[in-house]
Amino acid sequence: MTRNRWTVLLVRSDENPVRQYSFSPRRLRLLVGGVVSLLALVAIFVSVAGLAGVSRLEARRLGRENDLLRAELATIQDQVSSFENVLGDLSKRDAEVRQIAGIESLEEDVLLAGVGGPGPKGPESHSLFSIDASLGEAAFAATYDLEALDRRALLLSESMAEAADTLRAHRDMLQAMPSILPTAGLVSSRFSRERPHPLYHRVMPHEGIDISAPRGTPIQAAAKGKVTRASWATGYGQLVEISHGYGYVTRYGHASRIMVRVGQVVERGEVIAQVGSSGIATSPHLHYEVWVNGQAQNPMNYVFPAVFP
Numbered sequence: 001m002t003r004n005r006w007t008v009l010l011v012r013s014d015e016n017p018v019r020q021y022s023f024s025p026r027r028l029r030l031l032v033g034g035v036v037s038l039l040a041l042v043a044i045f046v047s048v049a050g051l052a053g054v055s056r057l058e059a060r061r062l063g064r065e066n067d068l069l070r071a072e073l074a075t076i077q078d079q080v081s082s083f084e085n086v087l088g089d090l091s092k093r094d095a096e097v098r099q100i101a102g103i104e105s106l107e108e109d110v111l112l113a114g115v116g117g118p119g120p121k122g123p124e125s126h127s128l129f130s131i132d133a134s135l136g137e138a139a140f141a142a143t144y145d146l147e148a149l150d151r152r153a154l155l156l157s158e159s160m161a162e163a164a165d166t167l168r169a170h171r172d173m174l175q176a177m178p179s180i181l182p183t184a185g186l187v188s189s190r191f192s193r194e195r196p197h198p199l200y201h202r203v204m205p206h207e208g209i210d211i212s213a214p215r216g217t218p219i220q221a222a223a224k225g226k227v228t229r230a231s232w233a234t235g236y237g238q239l240v241e242i243s244h245g246y247g248y249v250t251r252y253g254h255a256s257r258i259m260v261r262v263g264q265v266v267e268r269g270e271v272i273a274q275v276g277s278s279g280i281a282t283s284p285h286l287h288y289e290v291w292v293n294g295q296a297q298n299p300m301n302y303v304f305p306a307v308f309p
């Protein structure tokens with residue numbers, strides 16, 4: 001009995017046009033199975049090699065990203081250090097300004113505003129920690145430092161605002177303080193609680209100073225303020241009265257001419273009148289008074305031409 005066989009004919013060229021190969025069914029199945037297995041192995045190898053290549057590419061990409069993240073974190077850390085130096089300089093300046101303003105400097109523990117203290121969360125709370133622990137720790141530290149420096153900057157801003165408000169109040173008070181002699185001349189009579197009055201011939205208080213000067217000599221405001229009186233007053237003659245705020249009031253008597261009006265705001269050194277002898281006076285002079293919170297004070301105690309021109 002003739003066995004079943006598979007015959008394969010290969011036609012190649014004219015010289016040897018036909019080649020014949022015969023296979024038994026079993027051998028053909030083995031051959032086909034081997035080819036299929038070989039192809040499967042090749043496919044598996046190609047797939048594994050491709051995945052390995054993709055993994056290597058992904059690893060290189062992640063490595064580059066990590067390097068970029070580390071460089072960015074290093075830049076941020078440098079900026080944090082620079083910010084700390086700037087805030088350190090501002091802290092010194094703030095202490096100086098507060099000293100000038102006459103208010104206490106901030107205590108060191110208050111100024112630090114929690115810098116360096118333990119927080120409720122740790123580095124593991126940062127999203128990068130699960131990817132790269134060292135990157136997560138560095139990012140957490142940078143974030144924490146920035147938050148602490150932000151709190152410190154806010155505190156310094158509030159402190160400087162307080163000092164500025166105090167200095168502004170001091171400036172306004174200094175502007176209100178009578179600090180110059182109102183006219184050029186000779187102080188002929190000083191402040192006294194008791195002195196013989198030249199006309200009444202009895203002991204009376206002299207609640208100001210007299211400055212002798214030629215008639216018409218300009219009289220200047222001793223400080224910034226508002227004119228509250230510009231008229232005749234018994235004993236004073238032509239009188240200008242200025243309220244400066246902060247309890248300060250000045251009076252300028254015996255004027256020959258008044259050059260301001262009630263309600264007018266004048267600056268220190270502004271001409272408000274001219275020397276005369278109106279009222280009870282024996283010769284041209286300025287009678288000048290300084291009142292503080294309703295009490296007459298020695299005007300010479302408030303003359304500081306070298307400090308407040």
